[in-house]
Amino acid sequence: MIxxxxxxxxxxxxxxxxxxxxxxxxxxxxxxxxxKNIHRTDLSFMQVIYALRLEASANKKKIxxxxxxxxxxxxxxxxxxxxxx
Amino acid sequence: MGSQExxxxxxxxxxxxxxxxxxxxxxxxxxxxxxxxxxxxRYLHTMKGSSGIAGFGEVSEFAHHVxxxxxxxxxxxxxxxxxxxxxxxxxxxxxxxxIFDPESxxxxxxxxxxxxxxxxxxxxxxxxxxxxxxxxxxxxxxxFREDIFEYGTxxxxxxxxLYVSSDEIVEWNVSKEKLPDLDQMDPQKVYLCWKMIVKTKxxxxxxxxxxxxxxxxxxxxxxxxxxxxxxxxxxxIVNENNRLGDLxxxxxxxxxxxxxxxxQLQDYKNKKLGELIVEKGFATKKDLDKALQVQGKIRNKIxxxxxxxxxxxxxxxxxxxxxxxxxxxxxxxxxxxxxxxTGYSLKNALYGLDRITREFQEQIMSxxxxxxxxxxxxxxxxxxxxxxxxxxxxxxxxTGEDTELDKTVVEKISDPLKHMIRNSIDHGIESxxxxxxxxxxxxxxxxxxxxxxxxxxxxxxxxDGRGLDRKRIREKAVDKGLLGKDEEISDSRxxxxxxxxxxxxxxxxxxxxxxGVGMDVVKNNIEALxxxxxxxxxxxxxxxxxxxxxxxxxxxxxxxFRVGSSTYIVPLLSIVESIQPKKEEVQTIEGKGEVVLxxxxxxxLLRLYDFFSEEPDNKNPWESLLIIVEADGRHMALMxxxxxxxxxxxxxxxxxxxxxKKSVSGAAILGDGKVALILDVHGLVKDFSFExxxx
Numbered sequence: 001m002i003x004x005x006x007x008x009x010x011x012x013x014x015x016x017x018x019x020x021x022x023x024x025x026x027x028x029x030x031x032x033x034x035x036k037n038i039h040r041t042d043l044s045f046m047q048v049i050y051a052l053r054l055e056a057s058a059n060k061k062k063i064x065x066x067x068x069x070x071x072x073x074x075x076x077x078x079x080x081x082x083x084x085x
Numbered sequence: 086m087g088s089q090e091x092x093x094x095x096x097x098x099x100x101x102x103x104x105x106x107x108x109x110x111x112x113x114x115x116x117x118x119x120x121x122x123x124x125x126x127r128y129l130h131t132m133k134g135s136s137g138i139a140g141f142g143e144v145s146e147f148a149h150h151v152x153x154x155x156x157x158x159x160x161x162x163x164x165x166x167x168x169x170x171x172x173x174x175x176x177x178x179x180x181x182x183x184i185f186d187p188e189s190x191x192x193x194x195x196x197x198x199x200x201x202x203x204x205x206x207x208x209x210x211x212x213x214x215x216x217x218x219x220x221x222x223x224x225x226x227x228x229f230r231e232d233i234f235e236y237g238t239x240x241x242x243x244x245x246x247l248y249v250s251s252d253e254i255v256e257w258n259v260s261k262e263k264l265p266d267l268d269q270m271d272p273q274k275v276y277l278c279w280k281m282i283v284k285t286k287x288x289x290x291x292x293x294x295x296x297x298x299x300x301x302x303x304x305x306x307x308x309x310x311x312x313x314x315x316x317x318x319x320x321x322i323v324n325e326n327n328r329l330g331d332l333x334x335x336x337x338x339x340x341x342x343x344x345x346x347x348x349q350l351q352d353y354k355n356k357k358l359g360e361l362i363v364e365k366g367f368a369t370k371k372d373l374d375k376a377l378q379v380q381g382k383i384r385n386k387i388x389x390x391x392x393x394x395x396x397x398x399x400x401x402x403x404x405x406x407x408x409x410x411x412x413x414x415x416x417x418x419x420x421x422x423x424x425x426x427t428g429y430s431l432k433n434a435l436y437g438l439d440r441i442t443r444e445f446q447e448q449i450m451s452x453x454x455x456x457x458x459x460x461x462x463x464x465x466x467x468x469x470x471x472x473x474x475x476x477x478x479x480x481x482x483x484t485g486e487d488t489e490l491d492k493t494v495v496e497k498i499s500d501p502l503k504h505m506i507r508n509s510i511d512h513g514i515e516s517x518x519x520x521x522x523x524x525x526x527x528x529x530x531x532x533x534x535x536x537x538x539x540x541x542x543x544x545x546x547x548x549d550g551r552g553l554d555r556k557r558i559r560e561k562a563v564d565k566g567l568l569g570k571d572e573e574i575s576d577s578r579x580x581x582x583x584x585x586x587x588x589x590x591x592x593x594x595x596x597x598x599x600x601g602v603g604m605d606v607v608k609n610n611i612e613a614l615x616x617x618x619x620x621x622x623x624x625x626x627x628x629x630x631x632x633x634x635x636x637x638x639x640x641x642x643x644x645x646f647r648v649g650s651s652t653y654i655v656p657l658l659s660i661v662e663s664i665q666p667k668k669e670e671v672q673t674i675e676g677k678g679e680v681v682l683x684x685x686x687x688x689x690l691l692r693l694y695d696f697f698s699e700e701p702d703n704k705n706p707w708e709s710l711l712i713i714v715e716a717d718g719r720h721m722a723l724m725x726x727x728x729x730x731x732x733x734x735x736x737x738x739x740x741x742x743x744x745x746k747k748s749v750s751g752a753a754i755l756g757d758g759k760v761a762l763i764l765d766v767h768g769l770v771k772d773f774s775f776e777x778x779x780x
Contacts, residue, residue, distance in 0.1 A: 011138060012234045015272040023267050040145075042138060043241035044234060047264065048272050055267040071149075078244045079277060080259025 036067040095139035134242030228304040251283035407735035458486030485535035513550030553622040645729035649699025659766040
């Protein structure tokens with residue numbers, strides 16, 4: 001399991017480097033993404049998470065999301081990454 | 086997009102949000118209606134999202150806390166009270182300082198904590214209302230343009246706004262069809278699309294407003310399906326054909342044949358289509374009302390199609406048009422030199438072109454026109470806070486907020502207005518005790534009004550306070566040597582001393598005014614906008630400051646005249662008359678310079694050839710022409726060689742090229758390509774005018 005702590009300043013401005021990071025990681029192992037430093041983000045990040053989830057599923061890898069704030073979860077629901085319960 | 090550019094976009098947006106927030110809070114204090122509460126919530130939500138994107142993390146986080154309180158108000162958990170409004174206004178101040186004045190010395194951390202503490206402690210309020218049950222249903226389809234991030238917009242903020250504004254999510258489908266594989270995707274592009282059905286208390290306009298700034302460039306369909314939801318879903322409101330007959334046809338209420346027969350009937354019966362349809366029994370009154378409602382919604386949707394344009398682009402357009410006018414004048418000059426037939430045909434064509442360019446000019450000017458309402462609105466907060474500080478009870482009444490004027494004028498008039506309102510609060514309106522003792526209502530009122538008249542905009546600041554103290558003004562004027570002890574003077578002249586630099590009749594300098602700095606600056610600022618300010622005042626009843634402004638700063642009607650080999654321009658509005666004096670009417674008064682007798686009064690004479698170092702046709706005023714100009718009720722005579730004629734002038738700014746700025750307000754390029762200076766009559770009168778009664 002590769003643990004990645006998501007940077008508090010993640011946004012469209014620096015999303016490319018995050019994408020490269022997870023793209024490399026998912027090829028190797030399962031990933032745990034720790035959101036303890038952020039409580040909300042933007043659409044560019046959500047799309048990368050969405051594509052990462054699809055990529056992991058295709059490669060039979062697992063993605064674990066840790067410390068997801070209420071607001072971040074709402075954002076994930078809005079982007080179709082998780083379902084609202 | 087560079088981060089600096091992003092920052093600029095955010096600051097522009099934040100300025101607007103802060104203004105809207107203040108206005109919503111002040112409205113909320115008097116009238117806590119649902120629409121204002123929803124707006125308040127939306128503004129805070131936008132502030133949170135936009136500041137986050139622009140790198141103002143602390144603002145975003147703080148906005149998040151404030152938004153939570155607004156959400157409690159929205160859901161009916163908290164009652165609106167003056168205390169809550171105070172806290173929220175303090176939060177708005179915090180945003181303002183943090184974004185626009187971070188180096189001000191304001192203690193952000195301390196104030197943030199104090200506000201958060203107050204927000205937390207206010208949590209025990211009683212619920213005030215039941216949730217409304219009537220919800221509108223919208224079907225929404227959203228496909229953002231791929232490169233939307235480049236415009237500084239994060240679509241997720243808009244989607245969140247929609248999500249939290251929805252009381253019930255009926256469907257929320259996200260299409261990943263366009264989302265490439267991770268290794269193929271450009272993470273700075275948008276691939277996801279949305280389709281949803283939501284139930285909300287918001288109106289169609291409010292839902293549309295969420296996407297206001299993106300809907301023109303993105304594929305966004307919002308359909309109000311409230312009426313057809315559950316029963317049928319066959320009205321496609323997105324089809325912007327909003328004719329009543331078509332709507333009834335689409336809903337299956339009338340058949341095509343029935344509609345055609347009614348349309349034929351309508352040709353010779355002077356009745357509305359709807360009335361005829363009901364009269365003929367093709368539809369019930371209820372069906373008709375429903376269709377009319379839908380029609381109204383579609384109309385609102387069409388009417389709310391707006392686009393934001395950078396004012397620099399409008400300025401450029403205006404400048405380009407100015408160049409076209411110059412080119413046109415040059416062609417007209419050439420046409421004058423051609424033989425009769427060709428010249429006549431060319432001139433005819435040019436008249437047509439002139440009509441179109443004038444219309445074009447008017448259209449561009451109309452785009453620059455914005456209502457004064459938001460500027461007036463910002464004073465509500467100012468009056469509220471200032472009067473509280475001084476322990477006075479003052480309300481601000483605003484009328485004419487829809488009056489439109491040039492954006493530049495609106496931006497520049499704000500400070501002078503604020504100063505005059507401040508004076509009314511500080512000196513004009515009495516304390517409640519004084520007012521009651523004088524038989525007045527306990528609460529004082531300041532009125533702000535704006536209106537158009539005779540091609541100008543008038544703004545009035547009126548109060549029902551104590552009025553100007555003429556005795557004090559006279560004493561002060563005598564003290565300052567502006568007036569002889571027993572010198573007689575007209576009332577308007579006496580009052581005009583309040584605009585003299587360093588002149589204040591306030592016994593004590595207040596926090597707000599009374600330091601003798603201000604009214605002269607106010608007057609200068611208004612005059613710099615080619616405006617003027619008049620005062621009338623009745624002791625014990627109040628004062629009225631009336632500001633007269635041009636509709637636009639870009640164009641004037643000017644009189645062209647010649648001095649030596651150069652052409653000059655005076656704004657037509659400043660000209661009283663032109664005369665040729667008699668020799669004996671021109672004299673020199675010691676200490677006052679050269680004067681000319683005009684209608685029983687001596688007024689200053691300025692030889693423009695001397696002033697501008699020109700070689701005149703004639704050096705004797707009685708053999709030349711004099712233009713009599715007026716500013717601030719004072720006259721002076723300008724000696725010129727010849728009048729050329731009237732013309733609409735597109736003003737070009739001179740910036741700092743001309744050193745004697747007080748006498749020249751700008752320049753214009755003439756048809757022959759030459760530059761003509763535009764004289765600043767206010768500046769000239771101020772520096773050179775003398776007026777005295779002939780004995």
